[in-house]
Amino acid sequence: xxxxxxxxxxAAFMLGGSIAMITNKQTLFSAxxxxxxxxxLAGMFALLESRFLALAQIMVSVxxxxxxxxxxxxxxxxxxxNLPKEPHKYKWIFFTSVLVxxxxxxxxxxxxxxxxxxxxxxxxxxxxxxxxLFSEWVLPFEIISILLLxxxxxxIVIARKEIVKKEEHS
Amino acid sequence: MTPNMxxxxxxxxxxxxxxxxxxxxxxxxxxxSVELMLSSINLLLATLSKILGDASGSVIALLMIAVIAAEAxxxxxxxxHLYRAKKSVDSDSFTALKGVKVHD
Amino acid sequence: xxxxxxLLPFLSAALMSVVYLSNTNTKxxxxxxxxxxxxxxxSTLLSFMTGYELLSGSDTVRSTLFEWVNIGDFxxxxxxxADRLSVVMLSFITLIGTLIHIYAAGYMKDxxxxxxxxxxxxxxxxxMLLLVLADNPIMMxxxxxxxxxxxxxxxxxxxxxxxxxxxxxxAFILNxxxxxxxxxxxxLLFVSLEGSGFxxxxxxxxxxxxxxxxxxxxxxxxxxxxxxxxxxIPLYVWLPDAMAGPTPxxxxxxxxxxxxxxVYMVARYSFLYVEIPDIGLFIASIGAxxxxxxxxxxxxxxxxxxxxxxxxxxxxGYMFIAVGLGAYGSGIFHVFTHAxxxxxxxxxxxxxxxxxxxxQNIFKMGGLKRELKLVYIxxxxxxxxxxGIPPFAGFFSKDxxxxxxxxxxxxxxxGVGSLTAMLTAFYMFRxxxxxxxxxxxxxxxxxxxxxxxxxxLVFLAFGSATAGFLGLNAAYGGSSWIxxxxxxxxxxxxxxxxxEYMLGALNVLLAFLGMGLAYKMFAKNMREVQADTFMKKLxxxxxxxDEIYAFFALKPLxxxxxxxxxxxxxxxxxxxxxLSVLGYTRAAFLFAKLQNSKVRYYALYILAGISAISYYxxxxxxxxx
Numbered sequence: 001x002x003x004x005x006x007x008x009x010x011a012a013f014m015l016g017g018s019i020a021m022i023t024n025k026q027t028l029f030s031a032x033x034x035x036x037x038x039x040x041l042a043g044m045f046a047l048l049e050s051r052f053l054a055l056a057q058i059m060v061s062v063x064x065x066x067x068x069x070x071x072x073x074x075x076x077x078x079x080x081x082n083l084p085k086e087p088h089k090y091k092w093i094f095f096t097s098v099l100v101x102x103x104x105x106x107x108x109x110x111x112x113x114x115x116x117x118x119x120x121x122x123x124x125x126x127x128x129x130x131x132x133l134f135s136e137w138v139l140p141f142e143i144i145s146i147l148l149l150x151x152x153x154x155x156i157v158i159a160r161k162e163i164v165k166k167e168e169h170s
Numbered sequence: 171m172t173p174n175m176x177x178x179x180x181x182x183x184x185x186x187x188x189x190x191x192x193x194x195x196x197x198x199x200x201x202x203s204v205e206l207m208l209s210s211i212n213l214l215l216a217t218l219s220k221i222l223g224d225a226s227g228s229v230i231a232l233l234m235i236a237v238i239a240a241e242a243x244x245x246x247x248x249x250x251h252l253y254r255a256k257k258s259v260d261s262d263s264f265t266a267l268k269g270v271k272v273h274d
Numbered sequence: 275x276x277x278x279x280x281l282l283p284f285l286s287a288a289l290m291s292v293v294y295l296s297n298t299n300t301k302x303x304x305x306x307x308x309x310x311x312x313x314x315x316x317s318t319l320l321s322f323m324t325g326y327e328l329l330s331g332s333d334t335v336r337s338t339l340f341e342w343v344n345i346g347d348f349x350x351x352x353x354x355x356a357d358r359l360s361v362v363m364l365s366f367i368t369l370i371g372t373l374i375h376i377y378a379a380g381y382m383k384d385x386x387x388x389x390x391x392x393x394x395x396x397x398x399x400x401x402m403l404l405l406v407l408a409d410n411p412i413m414m415x416x417x418x419x420x421x422x423x424x425x426x427x428x429x430x431x432x433x434x435x436x437x438x439x440x441x442x443x444x445a446f447i448l449n450x451x452x453x454x455x456x457x458x459x460x461x462l463l464f465v466s467l468e469g470s471g472f473x474x475x476x477x478x479x480x481x482x483x484x485x486x487x488x489x490x491x492x493x494x495x496x497x498x499x500x501x502x503x504x505x506x507i508p509l510y511v512w513l514p515d516a517m518a519g520p521t522p523x524x525x526x527x528x529x530x531x532x533x534x535x536x537v538y539m540v541a542r543y544s545f546l547y548v549e550i551p552d553i554g555l556f557i558a559s560i561g562a563x564x565x566x567x568x569x570x571x572x573x574x575x576x577x578x579x580x581x582x583x584x585x586x587x588x589x590x591g592y593m594f595i596a597v598g599l600g601a602y603g604s605g606i607f608h609v610f611t612h613a614x615x616x617x618x619x620x621x622x623x624x625x626x627x628x629x630x631x632x633x634q635n636i637f638k639m640g641g642l643k644r645e646l647k648l649v650y651i652x653x654x655x656x657x658x659x660x661x662g663i664p665p666f667a668g669f670f671s672k673d674x675x676x677x678x679x680x681x682x683x684x685x686x687x688x689g690v691g692s693l694t695a696m697l698t699a700f701y702m703f704r705x706x707x708x709x710x711x712x713x714x715x716x717x718x719x720x721x722x723x724x725x726x727x728x729x730x731l732v733f734l735a736f737g738s739a740t741a742g743f744l745g746l747n748a749a750y751g752g753s754s755w756i757x758x759x760x761x762x763x764x765x766x767x768x769x770x771x772x773x774e775y776m777l778g779a780l781n782v783l784l785a786f787l788g789m790g791l792a793y794k795m796f797a798k799n800m801r802e803v804q805a806d807t808f809m810k811k812l813x814x815x816x817x818x819x820d821e822i823y824a825f826f827a828l829k830p831l832x833x834x835x836x837x838x839x840x841x842x843x844x845x846x847x848x849x850x851x852x853l854s855v856l857g858y859t860r861a862a863f864l865f866a867k868l869q870n871s872k873v874r875y876y877a878l879y880i881l882a883g884i885s886a887i888s889y890y891x892x893x894x895x896x897x898x899x
Contacts, residue, residue, distance in 0.1 A: 003171050004171055007171055007175065011175075011179055014179070014183065015179075015182065015183075015186070018183060018186045018187070018190075018206055019186060021190065021199065021202055021203070021206070022186060022189060022190030022193070022194060022199060022203060024199075027196060027198045027199070027259075030196075030198065030199050030202060031198070031202065034202045034205070034206070037183075037206065037209075038209065041209055041212070041213060044176075044179075044213055044216070045212075045213075045216050045231075048176075048216045048217060048219070048220045049220055050216045050219060050220075050228045050231070052228070052232070053212075053216060053228050053231050053232055053235075056232055056235055057212075057235060060235050060236070060238070060239050061205075061209070061235055061238060061239075064239055064242070065205065065238060065239055065242040068242060068243070068246060069198065069201065069202065069242065069246060072198075072246045072249060072250065073198055075250070076249075076250070076253055076259060078259060082257075082258070083196065083259070084195040084196050084258070084259065084260035084261075084262070084263075086194070086195050086196075089193070089194070092192075092193035092194075093189055093193045095193075096188075096189045096192045096193045096878070096881065097185070097189050099878075099881050099882055099885040100185045100188050100189055100881065100885065101185075101885075102885050102888035102889040102892055103185065103188075103884055103885055103888040104181045104182065104184070104185040105888070105892060106888040106891055106892055107180075107181040107184065107185075108177060108178055108181040109892070111177035111180065111181065111214075112174055112177060114173065114177075114218070114221065115173075115221050115222075116172060116173060116174065117172070117173070117221070118171070118172075118173060118220050118221060119220070119221065119222065119223040120223075121220065121223040124219070124225050124228045128225050128228075129225065129228060129229060129232065132225050132226065132229045133229060133232075136226070136229075137226075137229050137230075137233070140233050141233070144233050144236045144237070147236070147237065147240050148236060148239070148240050150240075151239075151240030151241070151243050151244055152240075152243065154243075154244055154247070155243040155244050155246070155247035156247075158244065158247040158248055158250075158251050159246075159247035159248075159250045159251055188881065191877065192874065192877050192878050192881050193874075195874065261872070261873065261874050262872050262874065264872075264873075265871045265872065266871070267871035267873075268870070268871035
């Protein structure tokens with residue numbers, strides 16, 4: 001009973017947050033909606049006995065990603081009149097949601113083919129995760145580290161100041 | 171609390187992300203919709219992990235979060251770069267592919 | 275060997291046309307004359323050789339060139355057959371054709387398109403010979419069409435005047451209308467025979483396979499073709515206008531040979547027409563009607579060539595009376611004699627026209643019997659022949675026809691024929707008297723006539739005088755040689771010799787009556803006939819038939835054509851095509867607008883595709899419950 005009510009509350013957060021994210025005109029408010037959705041997701045992870053994952057979600061996805069995107073939004077600092085004018089925003093959203101409906105339905109129906117019951121298990125703590133990471137999942141772990149490195153370098157290269165670029169072009 | 175509820179939630183989140191991706195012009199919203207889609211898959215992985223009683227799903231979700239972080243860095247760098255070029259975060263203002271002249 | 279009879283004129287026509295087309299300015303007068311006359315001369319020699327072969331008792335001569343069409347039951351080979359009927363036709367076609375070629379060499383001497391003329395002329399000879407020597411109906415039809423084409427080409431020879439072109443068109447179009455019936459007849463014949471061969475021989479042996487009604491229809495349709503080709507009612511209106519061509523053309527095509535093709539056709543299909551005597555009676559009635567009609571009109575015409583044209587139509591009517599009533603041999607005999615004196619008449623008229631510097635109205639001529647003595651004498655002989663005065667050729671052939679009509683108890687046709695005989699004598703002597711006897715209103719200086727124009731006249735006069743003796747029937751002491759030679763089905767009629775003598779005497783009496791009437795009216799002082807009374811007006815205007823045709827047939831056709839050309843074609847057909855083109859380009863624009871360089875839209879298209887696939891998977895493939 002408790003679980004279900006917690007689930008519904010968290011679900012409401014997630015859905016509300018995501019809908020707010022896609023319908024808001026101002027960028028920062030969308031970011032806030034996204035933040036709420038991510039936190040709700042973290043709660044979901046905890047509900048699903050993935051304690052470490054919930055923590056990682058908060059640390060990375062909320063703490064790094066959302067903060068970084070808010071930082072970027074504020075750096076850009078677009079005035080309200082410079083934001084993209086979207087006159088037919090709601091029409092587009094409505095039309096797209098109609099299109100997306102069969103896909104959603106298909107996805108849901110396919111997923112229901114999976115086993116329908118939760119098995120009882122103990123919480124996935126950091127100990128369990130650590131064990132798995134360094135035994136079974138060591139290769140993806142290493143590759144992820146390389147990926148993060150390349151992403152970092154790539155981000156720096158892409159976001160360099162233009163002055164340097166202009167010199168290169170001439 | 172059956173897995174079906176989680177599956178429904180996953181599908182809904184994914185669809186919402188898809189809608190946002192296609193219909194919004196603001197690049198930030200596009201970025202966040204992509205993140206949302208990826209996160210919904212994370213949720214699915216966690217659910218599967220619980221169903222099967224295996225920790226692997228959780229681990230994969232963890233690795234996914236790392237990927238999300240990397241992707242976030244790149245995406246935002248690109249937005250900054252594009253903003254410097256066009257002084258706008260409107261995806262419709264990037265019309266370099268426009269080469270088709272419509273004859274009468 | 276007989277294939278050369280047909281091939282030589284075609285080859286010479288091709289040769290001359292090539293030479294003519296390569297340079298139209300230089301006049302290779304000698305070349306064209308030798309080649310142009312040489313080919314008919316050779317054909318004449320070969321025809322006489324073939325004729326001699328058949329006379330000495332051998333059977334039909336055949337010659338096959340190659341097999342042409344071979345589709346299932348439909349086997350046509352390009353083959354020639356010279357049986358007795360063909361040989362009789364060949365003899366006078368090639369002989370008179372050669373004479374007219376010689377005449378034309380003199381007549382067309384000063385014309386710049388001399389080579390073209392002889393090329394067309396030889397083409398015509400070849401086509402006519404093909405028609406006569408054909409082994410099967412399809413070959414005959416090819417010759418039939420080709421002579422129609424040559425008629426068109428030669429009538430419109432003076433193509434700088436648009437009236438001549440209209441006349442040529444008229445001839446061709448009316449011919450075509452007849453050919454429509456002819457083609458239907460041949461097709462029906464082929465279909466009814468059900469694949470048992472399609473040469474004249476095999477048709478003759480298998481004719482009993484076809485039931486009577488189909489045979490009547492076939493005979494009628496074939497006669498429709500003859501109506502067009504041989505200028506009978508109602509498809510005759512082209513013949514007077516065809517006189518716009520040069521006179522040798524009128525002499526050869528529209529007097530001696532092409533117009534007789536219809537009669538030849540009925541005689542060739544005699545095995546068919548004996549089975550359907552009702553159609554034969556119809557043919558004879560049309561012939562009688564045309565004969566009388568033409569004779570009435572000819573009596574009031576002024577143009578010398580038009581008088582002769584109507585006279586041809588009238589004599590053709592006689593021939594059709596004969597073949598319609600089953601006297602095929604007599605019909606062919608009249609074709610034979612008619613060729614001689616009609617060609618002579620036309621050639622003489624041509625000589626008169628040239629002498630008077632292209633004057634064609636007989637009331638402006640007169641008193642020429644002193645200056646053009648040779649022409650006068652030969653034309654006098656020809657006029658006596660055509661009027662049916664013994665012992666000239668026309669008497670015997672015409673008499674045979676009228677006797678056949680009387681003996682088969684079609685007295686009405688006999689009466690019409692006799693009346694026409696009187697009118698024939700009347701208008702022919704009218705022509706002779708006004709041109710040669712009566713005093714001219716003004717004396718003109720005559721143009722000299724080349725010898726090539728006058729010598730053939732003599733030859734033909736001799737023929738007109740004597741050819742009749744080939745067909746003397748028993749009553750007059752002969753043995754009907756030509757009828758026996760032809761061996762065509764003849765109706766078994768016997769009249770007492772006394773009746774025959776009476777009928778013959780009646781013919782001669784009527785002829786003299788006509789001659790006397792003409793003498794009284796025209797020999798001393800001629801006056802052009804004025805259109806004062808209603809009847810005269812009607813006749814002089816040829817019973818307004820041309821106008822009636824124009825009103826009832828041409829006008830609706832023109833209205834329909836204009837409607838289709840101005841309304842249906844641009845609005846409906848063009849409009850339809852334009853609409854599809856326009857629709858296509860508009861659709862293309864719409865599709866081009868989809869590529870608007872905004873990636874978001876492309877993502878939308880991908881989403882649309884995913885949606886469609888999901889929809890399909892869900893509901894059509896039954897992924898869900």
